[in-house]
Amino acid sequence: MGMFSRINDIVQANLNAMLDKAEDPEKIIRLIIQEMEETLVEVRTDAARFIAQQKTLTRERNAIEKSIADWQYKAQLAVNNDKESLAKAALVEKQKYVAKAQAIEEQLSQLTDSVDKIQQDTGRLNEKLVEAKQKQKSLITRKHSATTRLKVKAVDSAGKIDDAMMRFEHYEQRIDYLEAQVDAYDVTDQKTTSLSDEFAALEQDESIDKELAEMKKQSVA
Template identity: 55%
Template sequence: MGMFSRFTDIINANLNSMLDKAEDPEKMIKLIIQEMEETLVEVRSTAAKHIAEKKTLSRQIKSIEKNIANWQDKAQTALAKEREDLAKSALVEKHKCQTQLDALMSELTELEEFLASVQNDGQNLQNKLAEAKRRQDAYLLRQQSAQVRLKVREKAAVYNIEDAINKFERYQQKIDEVEAQVEAYDMTSNQDLTSQINALEADEAIDKELAEMKKQVVNG
């Protein structure tokens, strides 16, 4: 047994309320449509069965109507021949047929009313099914729209990330250039300091050599 226990449950169902309360509306509407379609098949099968019964009843009614007319003719013929006994017997048979006809006509009336009800219910079910399918289409459109929006945002996020990376790389490049300039300056400064120190050491060596030469001259 599905979510609907009776045919009238579907007809009287408030789809909006059911879907609003559902944890998964898309799954719920799919199940509702499936059950409605199955119920519609049952309704059509029931209608086809009773239409066949109506045709059978109609044939039986026509046959009995012919019998009634036939017994009426026989009664009139017997009465014309002054056979009142036979005429009476023929009328008895006619009334039997009439009783059968009345019962069949009553059954036919009930059957026609039932078929009219089935047709009306079937139309209501078709309307409900169409309503449910419209809701399903609406959910599908919402899902597709959400997927499109998600892709756009994902692309925007990727673009923002790439842009941030590019900016960082540009900043890093600038920092590298500044650091390179500092290193070059330090390198140059170190070279100048070294040259000065080397020059002082060279001067000191010359002064020592000159002092030795003076001592030799004096002592000589």
């Protein structure tokens, strides 16, 4: 066996402690259940072998008991007919079968103890197996619940990110609008030349030209 070396190791194992220390509790509990089930198969195989031996020995014992009764009858018959030596010989044969019967009884007693112990161990193993399967079911339920909650959190987080991005884009649009307002002021503040201003400038240029011409004539004279 891998995790367990004896049936008692399985029965006395603290599943909670084992799972708390495991990096992958779901995998560990699956392996534990597998080993328990394999152990039960081995135990049942032993039980079947012992029961088969019990049946075989019981048949042998019944045959021996019949032989004992037969030799007992022969010994009594010899005594009744004053055949003492023959009676002793019959009793000797009877004792041989009695010894065989005693040996078989001892074997049957040992087999009975073994079968009783297997029944107890099987009961304890089944209880532990039920406990392990309940742990496995609990782990699967917890994993499913955690996975579902994680998906919900992920969707919620994605929604928050989208909201934040929308707020950021809205904020950028507001800034763009404010900057556009400033640019609009710059455009509207540019000075425009009216028609009267253009004529006034033209008259000023003409006056300057006349004065410059007069200055040139005086210089020549």
